[in-house]
Amino acid sequence: MLLIKCPYCQEDRPEIEFSYSGEAHIARPLNPDDLSDEEWAEYLFIRSNRRGLHHERWLHAHGCARFFNALRDTVSDKFELTYKMGEPKAQVKK
Amino acid sequence: MLSELKIDQAVELAPILTGEVDLLPVQTRYSLRVKPKERCAFIEASNIDLPAQIGKMSVQYDRVVLCIGPDEYILICSLAEREPLARKFEELMGKYIFSATDISHRNVSFILSGEQTTNMINVGCPLDLSLENFPVGKCTRTIFESAEIILFRMGKTKFQLETWRSFAPFIVGYFEKYCLQNRGK
Numbered sequence: 001m002l003l004i005k006c007p008y009c010q011e012d013r014p015e016i017e018f019s020y021s022g023e024a025h026i027a028r029p030l031n032p033d034d035l036s037d038e039e040w041a042e043y044l045f046i047r048s049n050r051r052g053l054h055h056e057r058w059l060h061a062h063g064c065a066r067f068f069n070a071l072r073d074t075v076s077d078k079f080e081l082t083y084k085m086g087e088p089k090a091q092v093k094k
Numbered sequence: 095m096l097s098e099l100k101i102d103q104a105v106e107l108a109p110i111l112t113g114e115v116d117l118l119p120v121q122t123r124y125s126l127r128v129k130p131k132e133r134c135a136f137i138e139a140s141n142i143d144l145p146a147q148i149g150k151m152s153v154q155y156d157r158v159v160l161c162i163g164p165d166e167y168i169l170i171c172s173l174a175e176r177e178p179l180a181r182k183f184e185e186l187m188g189k190y191i192f193s194a195t196d197i198s199h200r201n202v203s204f205i206l207s208g209e210q211t212t213n214m215i216n217v218g219c220p221l222d223l224s225l226e227n228f229p230v231g232k233c234t235r236t237i238f239e240s241a242e243i244i245l246f247r248m249g250k251t252k253f254q255l256e257t258w259r260s261f262a263p264f265i266v267g268y269f270e271k272y273c274l275q276n277r278g279k
């Protein structure tokens with residue numbers, strides 16, 4: 001079983017306590033009315049679908065019940081790091 | 095007036111395995127939300143000891159307070175304290191920023207004890223329950239099979255497990271099977 005470090009609990013916890021909630025750092029447009037249909041569709045549906053290091057949101061659903069962000073390798077499934085909501089987007093080392 | 099509480103009539107609990115799995119009598123439970131910056135003022139005003147860190151619990155008289163989220167606490171105590179607490183929260187409302195919800199009827203509590211306790215919990219819960227990783231006084235919300243539970247350690251071989259009352263028969267079933275299979279080993 002995968003262990004995921006929750007940045008709020010500060011512990012490695014079993015994967016089944018968590019749920020995945022899509023790509024992270026996608027800001028809702030401030031003025032949706034100003035957007036064209038294409039731009040709105042882009043915001044709603046288009047994701048980077050990255051192969052490799054991916055910024056994503058997770059929820060420690062059966063734990064502290066907090067959302068947090070993670071940088072995970074979609075090929076190896078390895079979590080590079082996890083960090084609290086509101087903290088700046090983690091930089092990917094080249 | 096708060097009426098006498100009963101575990102939901104829909105729940106028919108199988109006979110409990112005395113000494114290994116014991117059902118606690120009906121308890122008072124409050125879900126409290128207090129932001130970290132309000133915590134100290136709230137403690138002072140309420141005389142309720144809110145632990146400072148997720149996963150820690152405080153014991154005051156017969157009252158247990160668990161910190162299970164950055165601003166989330168579960169208070170468990172005897173039924174006699176239910177009305178005094180309700181009055182206290184009413185007094186504090188408006189003076190301090192917090193929320194208090196009576197969830198007494200929502201959960202049932204089991205006391206699990208004996209040498210086999212950690213093995214029995216690990217039947218459905220993947221946490222590392224070694225004393226190093228899960229010492230006496232630690233608490234957490236987690237999962238048992240697919241049912242959400244709150245688990246805390248009261249002694250080396252003594253845990254309390256809280257779960258929604260509708261999950262209780264399901265969880266008891268697991269404990270029964272475990273105890274029957276391992277009895278006399």
Ligand SMILES: [Zn+2]
Pocket residue numbers: 006007008009010060063064065066
């Ligand atoms: Zn957590």
